[in-house]
Amino acid sequence: MAIHIVLVEPEIPPNTGNIARSAAATGSVLHLVKPLGFSLDEKSLRRAGLDYWPYVTLEVHESLDEFMAKYEGRRMWLATTKGGLRYTDAEFQDEDMILFGRETAGLPKEFIEANKEHAIRIPMSADTRLRSFNLSNAANIVLFEALRQLGFPGME
Secondary structure (H helix, E strand, O other), X not given: OOXXXXXXXXXXXXXXXXXXXXXXXXXXXXXXXXXXXXXXXXXXXXXXXXXXXXXXXXXEEOOHHHHHHHOOXXXXXXXXXXXOEEHHHOOOOOOOEEEEOEOOOEOOHHHHHHOHHHEEEOOOOOOOOOOOOOHXXXXXXXXXXXXXXXXXXXXX
């Protein structure tokens, strides 16, 4: 059993490193969709992931189109501030993929619109000055809800 975390065009190395560490610790698969805002050899990326990198199941994709072609037919949840469903309303299943967009722009608007029935959000304050949660925090919030629903497979 595995949940797949998909980072589409991530920009900030420590966020990706933190998410990699969570993926390793939970047996989740991490997908990175290019272009990346950093090198996979970047020091801050490695530091944030600590010595967990050897335990990360990682796939790197050249583009969102390539990723979608490879995983056509798979169930995907789009984590976005524009989601119509709360993340707790999603009924996660084994091998589901949870997609997160760039820190500064999120997922492409047309991509969200084409998949709006699977667009989920994390509720937050209605204060319009606040845009979103930090990417690594958001990924962990949604990941752990999915794992909770699945009974924390393979975890103690």
